[in-house]
Amino acid sequence: MANTTVTLIEGDGIGPEICESVIRVFEAARVPVQWEKAVAGLVAIEQSGNGVPQETMESIKRNRIALKGPTTTPVGGGHKSVNVTIRKGLELYANVRLAKSMPAVETRFSGVDILIVRENVEDTYAGIEHFQTPNVAQCLKLITRPGSMAVIRYAFEEARKLGRKKVTCVHKANIHKITDGLFLDVFREVAAEYPDIESNDIIVDNCCMQLVSRPEQFDVLVLPNLYGDIVSDLCAGIVGGLGVAPGGNIGKNSAVFEAVHGSAPDIAGKGLANPTAILLSGIQMLQYMGLVGHAELIQNALTTTLASGIKTRDLGGSASTSEFTDAIVANLGTPSSDLKVVAQQQAPQTKAKEAISEVWTLVGADVFVEHDGLPTMPLQVGRFTLKLMSNRGTKVWPGELPDILLVDHFRCRYIADGEISREDVLQLLSTVTATGMKWVHVELLHQAAGEARYSKAQGE
Numbered sequence: 442m443a444n445t446t447v448t449l450i451e452g453d454g455i456g457p458e459i460c461e462s463v464i465r466v467f468e469a470a471r472v473p474v475q476w477e478k479a480v481a482g483l484v485a486i487e488q489s490g491n492g493v494p495q496e497t498m499e500s501i502k503r504n505r506i507a508l509k510g511p512t513t514t515p516v517g518g519g520h521k522s523v524n525v526t527i528r529k530g531l532e533l534y535a536n537v538r539l540a541k542s543m544p545a546v547e548t549r550f551s552g553v554d555i556l557i558v559r560e561n562v563e564d565t566y567a568g569i570e571h572f573q574t575p576n577v578a579q580c581l582k583l584i585t586r587p588g589s590m591a592v593i594r595y596a597f598e599e600a601r602k603l604g605r606k607k608v609t610c611v612h613k614a615n616i617h618k619i620t621d622g623l624f625l626d627v628f629r630e631v632a633a634e635y636p637d638i639e640s641n642d643i644i645v646d647n648c649c650m651q652l653v654s655r656p657e658q659f660d661v662l663v664l665p666n667l668y669g670d671i672v673s674d675l676c677a678g679i680v681g682g683l684g685v686a687p688g689g690n691i692g693k694n695s696a697v698f699e700a701v702h703g704s705a706p707d708i709a710g711k712g713l714a715n716p717t718a719i720l721l722s723g724i725q726m727l728q729y730m731g732l733v734g735h736a737e738l739i740q741n742a743l744t745t746t747l748a749s750g751i752k753t754r755d756l757g758g759s760a761s762t763s764e765f766t767d768a769i770v771a772n773l774g775t776p777s778s779d780l781k782v783v784a785q786q787q788a789p790q791t792k793a794k795e796a797i798s799e800v801w802t803l804v805g806a807d808v809f810v811e812h813d814g815l816p817t818m819p820l821q822v823g824r825f826t827l828k829l830m831s832n833r834g835t836k837v838w839p840g841e842l843p844d845i846l847l848v849d850h851f852r853c854r855y856i857a858d859g860e861i862s863r864e865d866v867l868q869l870l871s872t873v874t875a876t877g878m879k880w881v882h883v884e885l886l887h888q889a890a891g892e893a894r895y896s897k898a899q900g901e
Contacts, residue, residue: 458712
């Protein structure tokens, strides 16, 4: 079988050491891959000032598959997260992590086997943030129908491929009714196409409580980006920590598999690093490539090694990185020349409509103004009527001013007596400016089929 070229990013800190373990184990297991090394993280910043050089991105695009060690993003200095840069640049829309109990890794739980599928590109991770006033910062939470469709369909396809029985959507649609509501609506739409797989949903805070109470009830979780980031680490915690947590980032054209723990510079070069996580990520990569026989061979050798009590110090053992790797290699035995191979995994094709179109009617605008204390806004501007003002989402007018902390950022909702144009909104802003009010932000308010495409204020 011809070798497949895989981009290898060793990363920072302990990255080169644990990647060397993967290289040794793969070579001993006769895995048909050849490595093309590329750089990212602190090493790349020191060399070129760029945490993810274009040459590295081109390598991943060319080879379509990469294995990545942990990288460090400096605090401050304007450097973007290496992981986020790679995920966004390659549209790696699904982050896939397995939380599974392992032998000789002591935790409070046993029998845990949860696949976490996290949307990997949008949500608050779009990184669109602004200061609205000196005292108010804003982050846009972007949930899209096509983005949700892609990751949710991937979760169901993985469940079907792996013989899993249930997919659970984790959300906060009781509060984020429009954004998480869209994610949940798409989930239900996609779930209807998979009658062979049980589906349900759960609010994210309840999910966290249930995970540390009865994790065995969960099979596959699919989540928006921010919740997925938090919940996947929680799941890693209940099976032994990030040191035993693999991760894969899946896109339509590329996939990057990585150790999700940090670069641990304090123990770099001391032989203390635990290569389990990146080995598991390598196993996940082999499964993605269709090299399921090699993946099973290495998984069994790793499991046997841990079960025999040979562990690195972070897991309560005394083995060095190289000693732990030696034991895994010894437990491989003599690999067969005809290990099972299946077709490489492809990104699922959606059946449901990824994007929809609606006839929208512009009916008003939310004008955000900077002001100390309740502002005096014009009640009537042309066809617009001031309907409410809110502060941090809570209605403060009309009616009695509630006893709450007021910040210098007010939403003033103007609704018109029928359909309006953007020119009408510009005239509204001009009038507000003429009264001496300092508007800082505006959101257009639309209706579709008589239904509002915007949220109410708390207390409205």
